[in-house]
Amino acid sequence: MDKNTIIGLLLITAIIIGFTIYNRPSKEQIEAERMRRDSIAQVETSRAQSELPPAVTSDSSNEAQLVQGSNIGNFFSAGQTTQQVLSDSLTSLNTLPNLQDSTFQPSPAKKEEIVLENEKIRLVLNTLGGSIQSVQLKEHLRYTGDNLYLYEENEAHFNLDLFNRNSVRLSTEQEYFTPIQSADGKSVIMRLQNSPEQYIDFIYTLPADEYMMDFDIRVVGMKNGLHPESLTNFRVNWDQKLRQQEKGRQFEERFSRIHYKYDRQDVQKMSESRNDRKELSEPLKWFAFKDQYFTSIVVGERPFNNTVLSSEILKDSEYTKRYKAEVWVPGEIDAESDLISAGFKYYFGPVHYNTLKAYDQEITESSEKLELQEIVYLGYRWLSWVNKWFVIPVFNFFLSLGWGMGLIILILTLMVKLIISPLTYKSFMSSAKMRVLRPQIQEIEKKFPGKEQDMMMKRQQATMELYNKVGVSPMSGCLPMLIQMPVLLALFFFFPSAIELRHQSFLWADDLSTFDSLISWSGNIPLITRFLGNHISIFCLLMTIVNVIYTKYNMASMDTGQQTLPGMKNMPIFMSIFMFFFLNNYPSGLNYYYFLSTLFTIVHTYLMKQFINEDKILAQLEENKKKPKKKASGFMARLAEAQKEQERKAREQARTNAKRNYRN
Numbered sequence: 001m002d003k004n005t006i007i008g009l010l011l012i013t014a015i016i017i018g019f020t021i022y023n024r025p026s027k028e029q030i031e032a033e034r035m036r037r038d039s040i041a042q043v044e045t046s047r048a049q050s051e052l053p054p055a056v057t058s059d060s061s062n063e064a065q066l067v068q069g070s071n072i073g074n075f076f077s078a079g080q081t082t083q084q085v086l087s088d089s090l091t092s093l094n095t096l097p098n099l100q101d102s103t104f105q106p107s108p109a110k111k112e113e114i115v116l117e118n119e120k121i122r123l124v125l126n127t128l129g130g131s132i133q134s135v136q137l138k139e140h141l142r143y144t145g146d147n148l149y150l151y152e153e154n155e156a157h158f159n160l161d162l163f164n165r166n167s168v169r170l171s172t173e174q175e176y177f178t179p180i181q182s183a184d185g186k187s188v189i190m191r192l193q194n195s196p197e198q199y200i201d202f203i204y205t206l207p208a209d210e211y212m213m214d215f216d217i218r219v220v221g222m223k224n225g226l227h228p229e230s231l232t233n234f235r236v237n238w239d240q241k242l243r244q245q246e247k248g249r250q251f252e253e254r255f256s257r258i259h260y261k262y263d264r265q266d267v268q269k270m271s272e273s274r275n276d277r278k279e280l281s282e283p284l285k286w287f288a289f290k291d292q293y294f295t296s297i298v299v300g301e302r303p304f305n306n307t308v309l310s311s312e313i314l315k316d317s318e319y320t321k322r323y324k325a326e327v328w329v330p331g332e333i334d335a336e337s338d339l340i341s342a343g344f345k346y347y348f349g350p351v352h353y354n355t356l357k358a359y360d361q362e363i364t365e366s367s368e369k370l371e372l373q374e375i376v377y378l379g380y381r382w383l384s385w386v387n388k389w390f391v392i393p394v395f396n397f398f399l400s401l402g403w404g405m406g407l408i409i410l411i412l413t414l415m416v417k418l419i420i421s422p423l424t425y426k427s428f429m430s431s432a433k434m435r436v437l438r439p440q441i442q443e444i445e446k447k448f449p450g451k452e453q454d455m456m457m458k459r460q461q462a463t464m465e466l467y468n469k470v471g472v473s474p475m476s477g478c479l480p481m482l483i484q485m486p487v488l489l490a491l492f493f494f495f496p497s498a499i500e501l502r503h504q505s506f507l508w509a510d511d512l513s514t515f516d517s518l519i520s521w522s523g524n525i526p527l528i529t530r531f532l533g534n535h536i537s538i539f540c541l542l543m544t545i546v547n548v549i550y551t552k553y554n555m556a557s558m559d560t561g562q563q564t565l566p567g568m569k570n571m572p573i574f575m576s577i578f579m580f581f582f583l584n585n586y587p588s589g590l591n592y593y594y595f596l597s598t599l600f601t602i603v604h605t606y607l608m609k610q611f612i613n614e615d616k617i618l619a620q621l622e623e624n625k626k627k628p629k630k631k632a633s634g635f636m637a638r639l640a641e642a643q644k645e646q647e648r649k650a651r652e653q654a655r656t657n658a659k660r661n662y663r664n
Helices: 003-022 027-050 072-076 083-094 228-232 249-254 353-360 384-400 405-436 438-447 453-470 478-497 528-532 538-557 571-583 588-611 614-626 634-663
Strands: 056-058 064-066 113-117 121-126 132-141 147-151 156-163 169-171 178-181 187-195 198-205 212-220 233-243 257-262 267-269 276-280 284-290 294-313 319-330 332-334 339-350
Touching: 113 187, 121 339, 132 294, 132 339, 147 233, 147 294, 156 198, 156 228, 228 233, 233 294, 249 319, 257 276, 257 294, 284 319, 319 339, 339 353, 353 384, 384 405, 384 478, 405 438, 405 478, 405 588, 405 614, 438 453, 453 614, 478 588, 538 571, 538 588, 571 588
Parallel strands: none
Antiparallel strands: 056 064, 113 121, 121 132, 132 147, 156 169, 156 233, 178 187, 187 198, 198 212, 212 339, 233 319, 257 267, 257 284, 276 294, 284 294, 294 319, 294 339, 332 339
16 A cells, blocks of 8 residues: 555545534534434324224124213313304304204214215215215116225225324224214214314215215314314325226226326326335325226315325235325314314216316316316327317217217227228328339349349349339338328227226127127136136127238238348238237227228228229329439438448448458
8 A cells, every 4th residue: 555545544534533523413402302302202102192992882782882082082172262262163163055954963972874965976974984984876887787886884994183282193083973964965064072162074065966075174173272283284094995896807907096186287197007106295186096987086175285195906806906195185274263174075986088077167277277087098198189189079979869889989980981091092002003013123123133232232222213213102101001090099098998888788798898708717827818818809809800811911912022021921910910919808899999990991992902993003103204303302312312322331341341352
């Protein structure tokens, strides 16, 4: 070790020791840190005491009941109220919508179910926790034919956490509430009361013929007793298991995910293929627990703070996923009445584009729009406009006529084919020109035989010169195909997301929103079950057969005489068979559309071949040879230039090799 190295190490050691001494905490800082740790320990002890199980008694029916006030009294005792607060609290109660004729009679703590329903949904509220115990969508059924519930008892949990100034936690999930029903039956208050001056209200208001409902939290008589954080933000936890609602579980899992929207920003989504967790510090406008066709959405009156969302894939036979949300709901303090309130909206309903979009109709400012319809997956952003502005309006128009779903898909397929027919015609004409030049292409291949690089370059150059003379571009048939791809891809994303197909039958398919089975089996067959599932879809099989026939016919009729790479000749047939394995689990409505589309394409190709005279096309191309040769432009010019450059490099390489051989 040299002298400079030793000096460097000594300097580094001195710097580290000096930095450590300089940053050593003072006695005051050490004492402050000790007090902070003691305070945290005291808070944790208080929380643990507040979370002890409540005392339990038994009645004549042997039902376990909570002794009301076991935890509530400890929690509410932190707040101090006056007679004026009581008066203001009663005044605030009288201002609740449609509750003027309601009566409140405190009842003993017991489990009781309260029904709140309209034409679309039926909610069951439970006095234990004061939350929604079950949600039934009346207009829909499960794939088994049973009533469709988003969740029932023990499949979802709602909990509000409050902390008093002594850091004692009140968890509403463990407490019994008293129901107060409105006279018109549209609203229910679930009240957790310690005294006439101190109570917590959960207020549920369900309008007629709506999927969206209001939920308000009101904390009365506790402003002076709550922890400062609980005055401005309520911590809410929501946990829900997703039931398997559709026959195709694998496909349902693929379309089940959590969506969320930042305040005044775009809609985001979490992973559907793996367990995922997001800690979101930015304000959140709403979040959605979505399966393939139904969803539960929580929309804040004011943006949520510090949201944690998590998604877990379940292997349970009855459930597909488990979603959790922990959010801080901003509270609003009314200084005059000692009232703290917060609220949001629940949406329990179908993932239907127009239904969700309708909630933005009365919102004029674009930045304030909810954009709930964005949870309907219609393809990539650059592609979804086709579905939004063309496919969905046309589809809904035919639905309004009362037509059957099979007929609607047939008409929609015809419309798509008619719209893209000019592009198909142009592509066919390009192939026809290439086809009539096949004898001349074969003559060029005879003139420049072999697979040597110089021969291949001369053959390719001669071919391009021929195309340039007759005015044919090899790429002219590709561009029309690329232009029509957005329409074809848009329909690929539309059918799996269209709830209108759900439980709609056609021919042998009982449900066009899922696969139809020709053959099905149980158990796991290696490789086959992984790619096909435990069934073979009839529409998918028919689509594959027709596609293979069309591919073979098209390959024979579109042969231009040019040589292709080994193995590429049968690639289209291989891709047609591959699509069978890929689409076997997809909705039968989508495979029915592809089946019709391929049939129409065969008919269209046959008719064009009958009406287009290839002799006239060849004569026109021969006439083009007599015209003054135009300078190539665009793609052809770049291709010719590239060929010349490649040929020049080949000549230089040949000269270099010749010189090297001569020297040797």
